[in-house]
Amino acid sequence: MTFHYPNGKRYIETKQTSSPVKRQDLKKWSYGKRGMTLEEDINQTNQYYLDKGIAVIHKKPTPVQIVNVDYPKRSAAVIKEAYFKQASTTDYNGVYKGKYLDFEAKETKLPSSFPLKNFHEHQIDHMKKVLKQNGICFVVIRFSLTEEVFFLEAVHLLTFWDRMLNGGRKSITKEEIVANGYLIPLTIQPRIDFIKIINDIYPFHED
Numbered sequence: 001m002t003f004h005y006p007n008g009k010r011y012i013e014t015k016q017t018s019s020p021v022k023r024q025d026l027k028k029w030s031y032g033k034r035g036m037t038l039e040e041d042i043n044q045t046n047q048y049y050l051d052k053g054i055a056v057i058h059k060k061p062t063p064v065q066i067v068n069v070d071y072p073k074r075s076a077a078v079i080k081e082a083y084f085k086q087a088s089t090t091d092y093n094g095v096y097k098g099k100y101l102d103f104e105a106k107e108t109k110l111p112s113s114f115p116l117k118n119f120h121e122h123q124i125d126h127m128k129k130v131l132k133q134n135g136i137c138f139v140v141i142r143f144s145l146t147e148e149v150f151f152l153e154a155v156h157l158l159t160f161w162d163r164m165l166n167g168g169r170k171s172i173t174k175e176e177i178v179a180n181g182y183l184i185p186l187t188i189q190p191r192i193d194f195i196k197i198i199n200d201i202y203p204f205h206e207d
Contacts, residue, residue: 038107038142038149038192042092045190055195057094057101089126090137096195097204100135102127103154103194107142113171114141116164124161127154136202140184140194141177151197152181 039059049055070078090104104127106118130137137154160172182197 038105038140039091041149041186041191042105042140045192045194046092046094048190049195055094055096055101057092057096059092060089090123096136096198099202099204100130100133101137101198102130102135103138103140105140105142107144109144111143111145112174114143114174114177115171116161117170119157119161124158128158131155131158136198138194140192141181143174147186149184149186149192150177150181151184151194152177153201156180 043059046055046057046059049057072078090102092105093100093102095101104119104123106114108114108118127137131154139152139154139157140149141152142149157172160176164170182200184192184194184197187193
């Protein structure tokens, strides 16, 4: 099946492959499912928040326009070609304690930096608009080789983006992410507890 962006450019999905796990690394993680993608981990986390009444957060669906359908059988239809109706914004949004949450989730196989090309200009513009409305906006970044997951506020991402636009480096170093972000330890339930980080950063008034 072929997808196209609104500008007609073909969408090519990037497939993630799992790195081999060494015996000594198994001792580091004695819980949960190993080899899960970042999206699976976050979806599991969001379901936990929903089930426990903590927050309501969902992955945003991307609307598509179907232009070519094949009917190999009367009871089955196969989509052959489709177009994204509009450019996507960020991956997830929801509400927590009366605050709007909006975030993107990305992972990289690089050991010491995160390429900014993983973000699109329309996503950056969307984040700016969310921040202007005092929403909580951030990115969850995973370094797949080390299984480290970081919470980085959008305000810092925008700083690194502007640096790139002004001729600076086209990536964020891991050291910069460590210095400006927050490590999210992997746990059983929830898998990636980013709400705990939000509680540490943002003041919430209890009723």
